[in-house]
Amino acid sequence: MTVTTPVAKTVDARGLSCPLPIVKTALAIKELASGDLIEVLATDPGSTKDFTAWTKSTGNELVESSVDGAVYRYLLRKK
Amino acid sequence: MTATLTRPVLPTALVEGLDDPEADGAVKTKEILIICESGDLERTWATTILATSAAASNVKVSIFFTFWGFFPLVRPERRITGENWMQKMLSFMNRPGIDHLKLSRMNFMGMGPWMMKKLAKHYGVAEPGELLGMAQALGVRLIPCQMSMDMMGFKREDLIDGLEEPVGGATVIEMIANGATPLFI
Numbered sequence: 001m002t003v004t005t006p007v008a009k010t011v012d013a014r015g016l017s018c019p020l021p022i023v024k025t026a027l028a029i030k031e032l033a034s035g036d037l038i039e040v041l042a043t044d045p046g047s048t049k050d051f052t053a054w055t056k057s058t059g060n061e062l063v064e065s066s067v068d069g070a071v072y073r074y075l076l077r078k079k
Numbered sequence: 080m081t082a083t084l085t086r087p088v089l090p091t092a093l094v095e096g097l098d099d100p101e102a103d104g105a106v107k108t109k110e111i112l113i114i115c116e117s118g119d120l121e122r123t124w125a126t127t128i129l130a131t132s133a134a135a136s137n138v139k140v141s142i143f144f145t146f147w148g149f150f151p152l153v154r155p156e157r158r159i160t161g162e163n164w165m166q167k168m169l170s171f172m173n174r175p176g177i178d179h180l181k182l183s184r185m186n187f188m189g190m191g192p193w194m195m196k197k198l199a200k201h202y203g204v205a206e207p208g209e210l211l212g213m214a215q216a217l218g219v220r221l222i223p224c225q226m227s228m229d230m231m232g233f234k235r236e237d238l239i240d241g242l243e244e245p246v247g248g249a250t251v252i253e254m255i256a257n258g259a260t261p262l263f264i
Binding site for chain 1: 128131132134135136137138202203204205210213216217
């Protein structure tokens with residue numbers, strides 16, 4: 001999927017464990033408008049399942065999910 | 080993009096009656112009430128982790144702090160609380176404040192919690208106190224138990240800011256009866 005909208009915010013959750021990647025993302029996304037993109041960087045291996053579950057409960061969209069070495073990158077669109 | 084499963088197309092009237100876990104807002108718990116009762120470090124940790132996770136996932140969360148679980152609501156800098164000698168003795172023996180909780184096992188006069196917090200820091204795990212602050216920022220309601228507050232001699236000024244009005248058991252039961260999922264931790 002081609003992403004044309006620029007990323008509005010990046011949450012650096014590298015080195016942080018559960019539940020901080022989700023909690024920091026939830027706090028950051030509050031300040032964004034509907035349709036905005038937010039990028040999350042994490043090293044918690046559990047974050048992949050957590051972000052999938054989180055998008056299901058919140059209705060936000062997981063646009064992209066990738067891994068680069070030990071760093072997970074999630075691109076999310078606010079509902 | 081997240082993968083979506085192919086589903087057979089059904090008439091809308093039929094689909095609406097199904098418990099579709101993919102459908103937004105369907106068959107999901109939308110309110111959780113955590114009863115924080117133990118005051119142990121590990122259980123208070125579980126309480127604050129689940130509360131922040133749930134609130135971050137748009138689930139309405141309240142935490143009812145009662146008995147030993149009331150102690151995390153006291154400002155960590157308060158040392159001796161209470162009016163009479165028994166209440167004072169209680170706070171002397173069981174230091175109040177979320178930064179001073181003890182492990183239920185392997186406490187070893189404070190060595191256990193010290194090591195646990197050192198490990199937590201190393202692995203990027205937030206402490207219960209930090210998580211409680213984040214819970215408040217996410218809109219989690221912190222409800223003190225009136226009975227515990229009176230019996231153990233805590234005053235409103237002994238407690239952290241941003242709490243709801245203290246309530247009793249009937250309010251807790253009413254919340255559960257109205258559909259909040261209770262977690263007794």
